[in-house]
Amino acid sequence: MKLLLDIGNSRLKWGLLSAGRWVAQGALDHDRPWDFDAILPPEGQLASAAGVNVAGDRMAARVEQALAPWQVAIQWIRPASECAGVRNAYDPTQLGADRWAAVLGASRRHDGAALVVTAGTATTIDVLTDAHVFEGGLIIPGVELMKRALAGNTAQLPFADGVPADVPTRTVDAIHMGCLHAQAGAIERMYRHLAGQRAPMCLINGGAGPLIAPLLDMPVMLVENLVLDGVAVALNEPGFRGRGADA
Template identity: 50%
Template sequence: MILLVDAGNTRIKWRVISPGEPLRAVDEGALAHEAIGELAAICRRHTGLGRVFGCNVAGIGVANAIAAACGPLAVDWLHPGASCGGVRNLYEQPGQLGADRWAALIGARQTHAHACLVVTAGTATTVDLLSATGDFLGGLILPGVDLMQQSLARGTAQLPLADGHFALQPRRTIDAIRSGCLQAQAGAVERMFRQIADAPGATCLLGGGAAASFADLLDIPLRRIDNLVLLGLGAIAGAAAITRH
């Protein structure tokens, strides 16, 4: 068995898989950064674990904490390359693509056989174009909904950090802030989708902790799907295990 780890800026998502055809998820969950040590209990609970495979965008401190919690198990981190899992990386420097975005694209390719826009809404929002032939065409990174609101509160004297509500025509400052941040997310997604809108079967694959906040604003073909990163990691790890055997 393999422990998959998606170390994000806010949470650590994990899944235990049993390699084979098809891959089988045995157990999964999520941990706050301060609870990384709980991975040790997860490793003890699944005695058949042979390795840990993941992606990390949270920095070296988090990577070291995960390695310490997993004890004697080898921890391998995904490094983006030119191609993998049916996806071709057209970044000018493929190795500079974020590992989480790379894994999510590979997960999307396992899920949807046509052109798609892969959107992960978390601390940051990533909006990535994937062609029907598996070419990663490029994408956006923008502050997530909460980060947008926090930046307004930090950078202005009179705009508060408060819980507003979405409105098409906001008439309170806190609603104007919330609505502006949500419209910015939806607008970026819809503008990117225009590039593949005419492709047969094109859809937006939307996931992440903030996805629900603006999903209903999107006027494009949409499929809600979470944990594309773990799905991509599983596809890579499972293929490698099959190859070794």
């Protein structure tokens, strides 16, 4: 059994992979203790660990210390000029490992042009052509960051935990929907880059994905965790296909 990791800015997402299939997946918050005993097989039954990390060296050291009892060295996946049939037109030295992994994961799930969206602390919106070339994309503040920016930099706007509305009539709903529509607008503009390509599809994952996906006027696949899928692809995991659901 293999442990795959996605260390983001606020959470550590994990998955256990066996014979090309996910056995379990979950997430641990950075600001709480991690209980790997509760999620991992007994010591000696974990064959390896691999992952991506965008949270810095201190967080990587924390993970390595937490996994010490299982005696597995972590293989950190880094962007490359090409991997698993995907060519990278982005400068690998400037590319986050999570974005690269999400693109690799998308390439395994959808055999066509893809707009690869990860809606987390930040939202990344990346273009993968039908010729399996990662052309680049955008990074914008995520939904929660947008809300916090309004609450922290205006005198009378609260941090909004609003509800969906087509035309909001309450301030908290106006903020909530405004931030979601801002995300959807950026995604729809980038989707134009797939015009004329074969079987264009938006693949979206991340915590805000289920909120954004219904607003998009395009074919959408809502995916549980493209980044973990991409780590498996980078490892050339035999038989791995991933799993997803249309939105």
